[in-house]
Amino acid sequence: xxxxLLSRFRRDPTPTHTGRAFSDLVKQLIEDKGVRPAIKTLxxxxxxxxxxxxxxxxxxIHLSEAGRPDLAAGVLRELAERFxxxxxxxxxxxxxxxxxxxxxNAAEYADRATExxxxxxxxxxxxxxxxxxxxxxxxxRRRFERLCELAPDDPGNWYDLGTSLLxxxxxxxxxxxxxxxxxxxxDHATAMSNxxxxxxxxxxxxxAEPIILDTLGLIPNDGVTICNLARIYESRGRTAEALELYxxxxxxxxxxxxxxxDIDRLEAxxxxx
Numbered sequence: 107x108x109x110x111l112l113s114r115f116r117r118d119p120t121p122t123h124t125g126r127a128f129s130d131l132v133k134q135l136i137e138d139k140g141v142r143p144a145i146k147t148l149x150x151x152x153x154x155x156x157x158x159x160x161x162x163x164x165x166x167i168h169l170s171e172a173g174r175p176d177l178a179a180g181v182l183r184e185l186a187e188r189f190x191x192x193x194x195x196x197x198x199x200x201x202x203x204x205x206x207x208x209x210x211n212a213a214e215y216a217d218r219a220t221e222x223x224x225x226x227x228x229x230x231x232x233x234x235x236x237x238x239x240x241x242x243x244x245x246x247r248r249r250f251e252r253l254c255e256l257a258p259d260d261p262g263n264w265y266d267l268g269t270s271l272l273x274x275x276x277x278x279x280x281x282x283x284x285x286x287x288x289x290x291x292x293d294h295a296t297a298m299s300n301x302x303x304x305x306x307x308x309x310x311x312x313x314a315e316p317i318i319l320d321t322l323g324l325i326p327n328d329g330v331t332i333c334n335l336a337r338i339y340e341s342r343g344r345t346a347e348a349l350e351l352y353x354x355x356x357x358x359x360x361x362x363x364x365x366x367x368d369i370d371r372l373e374a375x376x377x378x379x
Contacts, residue, residue, distance in 0.1 A: 123151075124155055124160075125158065125161045126161070128162075128165060129161050129163075129164030129168060131147065132144050132147060132148055132164075132165035132169065133165075136169070141172050141173065144168070144169060144172070145169065145174065145177060148162070148165050148166070148177075152181060152184070156184075156188065159185060159188075159192065159195065163182065163185055163194070163195055163198055165181070166178040166179075166182050166185075166198070167198055167202075170202045175202045175205035175206040176202075178202040178205075179199060179203050179206055182198055182199035182202055183199055191222060192222075193219045193222035193223035193226065194219075196215050196218050196219045196222060197215070197216065197219040197228065197229055197232060200213075200214075200215035200219060200232055200233075200236065201232060203215060204232075204236055204239070209239055209240050210240075212236045213233070213236045213237060213240060216229065216232050216236050217233060219232070219233070220233055220252075225256060226256075227253055227256045227257040227260075227263075230252050230253040230256065231263070231266075233249045234246050234249035234266060238269075238270065243270050246270040246273070247267065247270040247271060247274060250263065250266045250267040251267060253266070253267070259290060260290075261286075261287040261294050262287070262294075264283045264290070265284065265294060265296055265297040265300065267283045268280045268284040268297065268300050268304070272300060272303060272304060272307075277304045277307045278308070280300065280303075281301060281305065281308070284297045284298070284300045284301035284304060285301060288301065293324065295324040296325075298320060299318075299325065299330060299331045299334075301317055302314045302317040302318040302321055302331060302334050303330065303331075303334055305317065306318075306334045306337055306338065309341070311341050311342075314334065314338060315335070318331055318334050318335045322335070326358075327358040327359055329355040329356070329359030329361070329362030329364075329365055330362060330364075332351055332352075332354055332355035332358065332359070333351070333352060333362070333365055333368060335351055336348040336349075336351035336368065339351065345372065345376050345379050346379050348372065349373070349379055352365050352368045352369045352372065353365075353369060356369065
């Protein structure tokens with residue numbers, strides 16, 4: 107009888123698991139048995155220990171990472187109602203909503219996190235990325251500008267700001283942001299690509315060409331960068347070479363559909379090329 111009781115005790119997780127110990131249990135369940143047992147364990151814990159902020163929050167994050175951000179958002183929303191001033195809970199709720207494609211609520215929660223902890227860079231980073239997905243470049247820009255104020259030594263922040271400025275058509279400002287990113291990290295390939303794009307859009311082709319060629323040395327299959335080199339060749343009347351570059355961009359980076367538009371345009375303008 108004692109052996110049977112001990113065996114049963116080992117099979118049933120003790121309800122005294124809280125905090126990090128509980129979230130580690132959820133993670134282990136996901137790894138060993140899959141998502142379903144972890145969901146059941148998390149739900150039981152939510153009912154039994156609803157004030158275990160750390161355990162429930164981190165457990166929900168593990169669930170979200172395992173492909174169930176919708177269920178994670180439910181747990182985190184309840185925590186955010188119980189602990190409305192906890193910026194980290196609110197921010198993780200924003201991330202879960204983002205992963206669940208609930209971008210409107212994600213933006214609302216991310217904005218709340220920035221209000222609760224206005225000097226925390228991660229809140230502004232998450233918020234900016236959500237507004238970028240929503241297609242609001244001005245709100246994206248304002249959030250990434252704040253991020254650069256808080257964490258000016260991170261080249262990724264200047265790259266993100268530069269991207270939003272490109273989306274707004276502010277080519278010179280985008281150029282400055284990309285150059286700042288490259289001052290911090292000279293081999294930041296995507297910042298280099300954006301710098302080349304900003305220069306092409308300003309029709310500063312001679313300055314753009316070496317930067318674009320350096321970019322292609324780092325990311326040779328990037329369709330945007332290949333097309334920007336093609337535009338430089340177009341500006342010099344090198345139509346056949348430009349057309350071949352547009353075709354290469356489509357071949358190497360099929361998701362960049364703009365290349366097909368450029369191919370169609372150039373073939374229509376130069377049917378004998």
